Amino acid sequence: MVHIGEIDEMRATPARPAQWHGHACDTHDKVLLEGIFDAIPSPIAALDASGLIVCVNHAWLSFAEEYTDKVQAYGVGNNYLEVVRARAERGDGSAAHALVGLRAVLRGEKPSFELEFPCQGPCKERWFLMQVSPLAAQAGCVVLHVDITARKKMEQDKARLASILEATTDYVGIADVHGRELYANRALRQLRGLGLSPHDPLGNVIDCHPESDYRKIVEEGMPEAARMGVWSAEVAVRDASGREIPVHQLILAHPDATGKIDFYSTIMRDISETRRQADELRRAYDELKRTQEQMVHSEKLASIGQLAAGVAHEINNPIGYLHSNLGTLGQYVQDVLAMVTAFERAVEGAADPVCRAGLEQAKRETDFAFLVEDIPKLLEESQEGIQRVRKIVQDLKDFAHAGDNEDWQWQDLRHSLKRTLNIVHNELKYKAEVHLDCEDIPEIRCLPGQLNQVFMNLLVNAAHAIESNGVVRVRTWHEAGWVWVAITDTGCGIPQGVIDRIFDPFFTTKPVGKGTGLGLSISYGIVKKHGGRIEVESQVGRGTTFRVGLPVEGPEDAE
Ligand SMILES: Nc1ncnc2c1ncn2[C@@H]1O[C@H](COP(=O)(O)OP(=O)(O)OP(=O)(O)O)[C@@H](O)[C@H]1O
Ligand SMILES: [Mg+2]
Numbered sequence: 001m002v003h004i005g006e007i008d009e010m011r012a013t014p015a016r017p018a019q020w021h022g023h024a025c026d027t028h029d030k031v032l033l034e035g036i037f038d039a040i041p042s043p044i045a046a047l048d049a050s051g052l053i054v055c056v057n058h059a060w061l062s063f064a065e066e067y068t069d070k071v072q073a074y075g076v077g078n079n080y081l082e083v084v085r086a087r088a089e090r091g092d093g094s095a096a097h098a099l100v101g102l103r104a105v106l107r108g109e110k111p112s113f114e115l116e117f118p119c120q121g122p123c124k125e126r127w128f129l130m131q132v133s134p135l136a137a138q139a140g141c142v143v144l145h146v147d148i149t150a151r152k153k154m155e156q157d158k159a160r161l162a163s164i165l166e167a168t169t170d171y172v173g174i175a176d177v178h179g180r181e182l183y184a185n186r187a188l189r190q191l192r193g194l195g196l197s198p199h200d201p202l203g204n205v206i207d208c209h210p211e212s213d214y215r216k217i218v219e220e221g222m223p224e225a226a227r228m229g230v231w232s233a234e235v236a237v238r239d240a241s242g243r244e245i246p247v248h249q250l251i252l253a254h255p256d257a258t259g260k261i262d263f264y265s266t267i268m269r270d271i272s273e274t275r276r277q278a279d280e281l282r283r284a285y286d287e288l289k290r291t292q293e294q295m296v297h298s299e300k301l302a303s304i305g306q307l308a309a310g311v312a313h314e315i316n317n318p319i320g321y322l323h324s325n326l327g328t329l330g331q332y333v334q335d336v337l338a339m340v341t342a343f344e345r346a347v348e349g350a351a352d353p354v355c356r357a358g359l360e361q362a363k364r365e366t367d368f369a370f371l372v373e374d375i376p377k378l379l380e381e382s383q384e385g386i387q388r389v390r391k392i393v394q395d396l397k398d399f400a401h402a403g404d405n406e407d408w409q410w411q412d413l414r415h416s417l418k419r420t421l422n423i424v425h426n427e428l429k430y431k432a433e434v435h436l437d438c439e440d441i442p443e444i445r446c447l448p449g450q451l452n453q454v455f456m457n458l459l460v461n462a463a464h465a466i467e468s469n470g471v472v473r474v475r476t477w478h479e480a481g482w483v484w485v486a487i488t489d490t491g492c493g494i495p496q497g498v499i500d501r502i503f504d505p506f507f508t509t510k511p512v513g514k515g516t517g518l519g520l521s522i523s524y525g526i527v528k529k530h531g532g533r534i535e536v537e538s539q540v541g542r543g544t545t546f547r548v549g550l551p552v553e554g555p556e557d558a559e
Contacts, residue, residue: 042146045074049106049139051081063145067119067126080143081106094118098130105132105141116148127152166198171237171247171268177261179205179218188268193240210236210244217251225253226261237268246271290506290516312393319393323386330379337372392422406450408554410443413451413485417474420455427463432470432489439477445554450526454534457519458487458546464510465491465544478552482532486547493540502536531555 037044043060045053053076064074073083081102087095094117101113113132118125128145135141165172166186174183181202189196192208206214213235224231231251236244247268256262347359363369421434428434462472470490477484494502501507503524508517527534531551538544 042144044145045080045143046135047080047102047106047140047143051079051102051106053078053080054140060145066121101130102132102141102143105134106139108134116152169270171270172266173205173208173268174263174265175205176263181205182263191237191239191245208237210238217249221249221251222253222264225251225264229253234271246275287506315389315393319386319390323383323390326379326383326386330376330383333375333379337375406447408445409448411446411448411451412443413441413446413483413550414438414476416448416452417455417476417485420452420459421474424456424459424463427460428472431463431466431468432472435471435473437473437475439475441476441478441483442552444483444550444552446530446550447526451530451550454523454526454548455485455487457523458548461519461546462487462489462491462544464515465489465493467492470543481552482549483552484547484549486545488543488545490543493542493544494536494538495540499536499538503534529555 037055038058040057041059043063044057045060046055048054053074056074056076060074061071064071068074070083072078073086074080081099084095084099084102088099094115098115098117101110101115104110105113111134113130115130116127117130118127126147126149129148131144131146133142133144168185169187170185171188171191172183172185173181173188175181181204183198184192184194184202186196188194189200189202192203194200194202205217208214209217216233216235221231221233229252233249235247235249237247237249238244248271249266249268252265252267253261254263254265344359347355350356417436417438421428421436459472459474466472466489472490473486473488475484475486475488498509503520504517505521506517507521508515510517524534527548527550531554533547533549535547535549536544537547
């Protein structure tokens with residue numbers, strides 16, 4: 001379509017003839033000019049100073065046909081300002097904007113004007129850049145519409161990608177081959193305490209990581225990424241305060257067209273939570289293992305307990321008649337000695353020197369005087385020994401049956417303490433003196449077997465805390481309806497960081513096989529069951545006191 005020729009015919013007042021290179025166009029020029037004009041793929045229109053369309057190319061009319069429903073209005077002889085104004089009045093914001101720009105250029109108020117605007121075509125939306133430039137030689141301007149749909153799409157894609165990068169909680173960065181940061185996403189900038197605008201200055205990869213991890217990245221990560229395209233590892237990244245956060249880091253190498261590495265990109269994911277969960281899992285696994293060990297241990301203890309109870313029962317009988325026979329023997333020995341004394345006197349009275357000398361010699365040879373003195377002592381000591389064995393056997397039997405369907409009973413805790421001390425005597429005797437300092441206390445309603453367990457654990461713990469030459473002091477007192485038992489040791493004490501955890505099941509500082517960490521948690525449960533309290537006070541290097549307070553009447557729900 002040729003339009004330049006039509007100008008004169010269509011305009012009411014004839015326009016000046018088209019000029020090219022300062023000459024009036026002859027027909028040949030016109031044809032050439034029109035050819036060039038039509039060969040330009042972008043829509044172009046020339047307007048005169050009043051906005052009248054004086055010349056359009058082929059692409060302009062195709063554009064009008066495709067994107068407007070008023071093709072005629074875009075042809076030569078129409079006023080383009082009117083066309084644009086009509087669009088603006090229909091609510092087209094871009095048209096309103098274009099109208100202002102067009103006018104400004106036509107009036108010489110602006111050297112040029114540009115506007116990007118969308119056009120809804122039959123199939124899809126396209127974007128154009130409207131460029132308005134004044135005509136140098138004559139008043140008026142040229143309007144050029146450049147199709148920028150492809151560029152716009154790229155920009156949109158880029159903006160979407162950027163918004164994903166900016167929104168992700170992963171730390172994303174780009175650095176050049178020297179480690180200088182070219183880009184850091186919002187999460188990374190925030191972590192490092194950098195400005196939050198993408199234009200704020202960045203730093204260097206070296207500032208991001210602890211020294212050893214930085215070295216690993218530079219010496220291992222970047223070369224491997226350059227060779228293989230990618231490298232990943234678990235490292236730490238430093239936040240603004242210097243705190244180290246464990247991350248899983250991926251480094252990608254990006255070569256240019258010649259194969260030389262252009263830049264590196266990285267994605268780091270915070271794995272603190274994963275690590276925490278893994279630690280928890282490991283702890284749970286360890287605890288499970290300990291529980292299993294403990295169950296085996298308890299199983300063993302139970303069998304030992306049963307065995308001990310059986311042996312105690314067996315020992316009880318012979319000890320019984322040993323005790324009784326020793327009593328009788330003591331009596332017999334006294335009778336025999338009385339008889340011997342009577343014989344002695346009789347022999348002295350007989351006055352037979354040979355007989356007397358024989359008797360004296362026999363007395364000397366047997367150290368008779370010493371025998372007379374020592375035999376009752378021996379018997380007495382043996383009696384005491386037997387008493388002690390009987391007591392231990394009885395305590396063992398009590399312990400073996402402790403907690404077996406035990407009923408709530410009234411009990412003087414001093415008996416429980418003495419009995420328990422008897423049992424743990426062996427643990428304590430080489431390391432500590434034991435002082436028992438018992439005020440008068442009333443009987444309390446309790447499960448004595450279970451309280452024995454509590455005292456036993458506290459006493460054994462005290463023994464374990466003392467290395468040598470210590471003192472364990474056991475006190476009892478009565479106060480406002482409660483009976484208190486305090487067990488104090490001069491042992492190693494409990495550090496502050498540990499004291500909050502000693503009642504936790506399986507918490508132990510003892511080597512494997514020495515403690516299960518259940519003693520205090522079981523004791524706590526037993527004291528609670530009695531409606532009581534267990535308190536601890538400790539000083540590292542000085543010792544520890546555990547206080548157990550129990551209400552005299554027992555708990556309300558005791559049956
Ligand atoms: N008198 C004490 N002095 C110092 N530390 C103590 C004392 N009593 C308890 N502890 C600390 O508390 C931890 C837990 O004690 P607990 O009696 O529950 O378990 P355990 O003695 O380690 O093992 P278990 O009693 O099951 O054989 C001990 O490992 C120890 O670290
Ligand atoms: Mg213990």
